[in-house]
Amino acid sequence: MQKARVSILDGYLDEPSCLGVPPYIAPHVRYTYGALKDAGLTEDDINYLTIDQFRDNRKELIDKLQLSEIVIIIAGTTVPGKYLGGQPITLQEIEELGEELDKPKTFLNGPIVNCGLGINYIDVISEEIPGLTIYQHLTDKDLSKELDIAQIVDRWAGLGVEVTQQHPNYPYLVCEIETFRGCPRENHCSFCSEGFKEVTYQRSIDGIINEVEGLAELGNQYFRLGCQTDLLLYQSKEEEGELIPNPAAIEKLYSGIREVAPDLKVLHMDNVNPATIADFSKEAAQILETIAQYNTPGDVAAFGLESTDPKVLEANNIGTTVEKTLQAIKMMNEHSGYREDGVPKLLPGVNLLHGLQGESKETMELNFKFLKEVLESDLLVRRINIRQVNPLKDYEAAHGYSKHDFKKYKKKVNDEINKPMLQQVFPVGTLLKEVIIEESKGKISFGRQLGTYPILVGIPGQHEVGEIIDVKIIDHGYRSITGLPWPFNINEAGLAELESLPGIGKKRAMRIFMKKGIKDLDHLNEILDYGYDVERLEDLILFK
Ligand code: SF4
Known part of the structure; x- marks a missing residue:
């Protein structure tokens, strides 16, 4: 690591609607790098390192960070989980770094700034949009007075592609791509961090394609349209208070990506609200077929069902229902679940969240019953993700059962659902x-x-x-x-x-x-x- 004016320390994003833990790189890192370039810094002025590189070589790297004028730490709101590729930065690590780095000015950047955490020892807690605060600090200019936020993001996304080459996983790096920010639902689920976002935007199709083109020109071949809450609502149109999915926009986006990145090896996605598929089945069917036409096999759309217990759905203001999720699973199997090279093109994943308000022992029974019904209907689900809620701000986790009961339930899902499901999704010989x-x-x-x-x-x-x-x-x-x-x-x-x-x-x-x-x-x-x-x-x- 050479001496640089600005160092970016990537603490990895692991938000529900965006991933930046290796082998992924989050868009926020690239936007921040783009903002620095836009502010007149050159490649030699900017150093990028990951939190794992820092942990592995702390003694040497802390001295080098001290030589920077500015250190930007990027961090997310942690989704509890273990990753093979790296471990996100902790609040304690951020504060220790802030305390130790007494020479450079420290900036904290990324979704962590929305969590309402009292963070000590950091000089500047940045604004929500990555790059805005540091750009203003370096140029004395508030770009948001000249351009709207989506235009700024598109501009910095295009300028920030070079940072991928400094990532330790490059070129085996998945570039997480953002299509829009925020959850379009008026009333958010009570446990979800999306409601904390005050700034929301939809990126332009051209802006995203331009970004992918820049990334591909540098040798990146792995892409995931994973940074949004519901891909089916990208560029949706509002009619009589409802957001209607826009199949033409998604077709233009996917075909454009394929055109500018003809050598890509992976084009995947993440996050779909099953209620959107069920409520707008005609548009959704078209979109699912489009995605399966342009994506690469093994693609998964995670559905945030969260719970099948009506009491939990109501207590937490969750906007989907069991019936809608089942319908969405069926539609996805029908329109995009066919195999290419032996692997399904696009299958649903089901997220079930526990520790939610209103839960009881019965919640686990209902969840299991639902999963069993899916399995017995010969429907494929690529991944069932059972996890505990990460209580943010004033959300209080609740458990109406013992740890022992929860373990038993997870084991039952593993034995009776996960294993037979995997056998169907990936048969022997695939x-x-x-x-x-x-x-x-x-x-x-x-x-x-x-x-x-x-x-x-x-x-x-x-x-x-x-x-x-x-x-x-x-x-x-x-x-x-x-x-x-x-x-x-x-x-x-x-x-x-x-x-x-x-x-x-x-x-x-x-x-x-x-x-x-x-x-x-x-x-x-x-x-x-x-x-x-x-x-x-x-x-x-x-x-x-
Ligand atoms: S639907 Fe609920 S869980 Fe999903 S992004 Fe919106 S608020 Fe969050």
């Missing part, structure tokens, strides 16, 4: 391309693809972190799958890999391992015992 190894522990390595809600893949055998391999699925866990590298030559396989083949186990694996030079399935059949049906391996192994 090929997953470009799985990036993130961890290697003993006899097993773990990796994921780049994209939205990628499934965790356990791969028998040792692989180097960062290695990229194609895998074929051989088994399923509750929230992860097991896969073998593809192509898989049985004559060169290690013992751990052979043991993991369906139904093989230790003894048969040893027999295969000792044999080598196996020519084909018939030959393998001779080697194995009568009790084993070699046809099971037909699509999973090669003989070379």
Whole structure:
């Protein structure tokens, strides 16, 4: 890290409507970088580092940060969760940094500024829109008097693309793209941080396409339209007090992105309100088909159902219903759930939130019943996310049951819903391309693809972190799958890999391992015992 006038410390965003934890980079980071460029700073004037880079090399980097004139810390409102790719900055870390950095002026930037937290030791708590305060500080100009906010965001989004090249994950980096800010509902769900946002805007189609073009020109190939509360309401039109989805705008956006980024490897999305699909089924069907036409397989639209308990829905002012969510799941399966290269194009995810006002033991029973109904209706859901509410401002979490009951409920969902659902979404033999190894522990390595809600893949055998391999699925866990590298030559396989083949186990694996030079399935059949049906391996192994 060289001496720079301004340092950006990326503490990672992990808001419900925006993600910036590696392998993602949040738009806020790019907007801030764009604002600095717009204020006249050059590439050499700006340093970018992530909180994990800082943690790994604190002693050296703190001295370097002290040499900057300005340090901008970017942080979000934390969604409780564990990430393999990095851990978001904590409030304690922000305050410690603020206290220690006595030479540079410190700015705090990002969604954390809306949370009403009393934050000590930071010199400037920025305005809501990333970049505005620092731009004004550097230029003495309030750009919001000349342009509207959406124009400013589009401008800085275009100027901020270069920062991606400084990210440690580049070029294996997912660029989170924002389409609009804020939740269009008049009355917000009582636990949700979207209601804290005072500034909202819709970005222009041209602005987003221009940003993607700039990112793609620098070699970025992974994109997610994940930063908004409901993608189906992007550029929606108001008629008689209702927001009507706009299929033409979404078509223009997606086709434009494909045109300027022809080599992209991932185009995914996030966040749809199931009520929008159910209430505007004609427009929604068109939009879902458009998305599936232009996206890449494995795409997921997370539905914020939050609860199936009518008492909880009412107590928290949640705007969807069980019936609407079920209808939305059906429609998504019908219009965009078809497979390309063996993987569904676009499936729903279901978010269930606990710790909400009005909950009781019955809430868990109702949630389970709903999930069971989905499974038994042969509908596919890519991901069921059960999590606890993050109580912000004056929201008080409530639990009408014990921790033990909650654990039992989660286990039941895992055993009876998650595993069979995964088996249907990713059947044995499905090929997953470009799985990036993130961890290697003993006899097993773990990796994921780049994209939205990628499934965790356990791969028998040792692989180097960062290695990229194609895998074929051989088994399923509750929230992860097991896969073998593809192509898989049985004559060169290690013992751990052979043991993991369906139904093989230790003894048969040893027999295969000792044999080598196996020519084909018939030959393998001779080697194995009568009790084993070699046809099971037909699509999973090669003989070379
Ligand atoms: S619908 Fe509710 S949970 Fe979803 S973004 Fe709006 S306020 Fe938040």
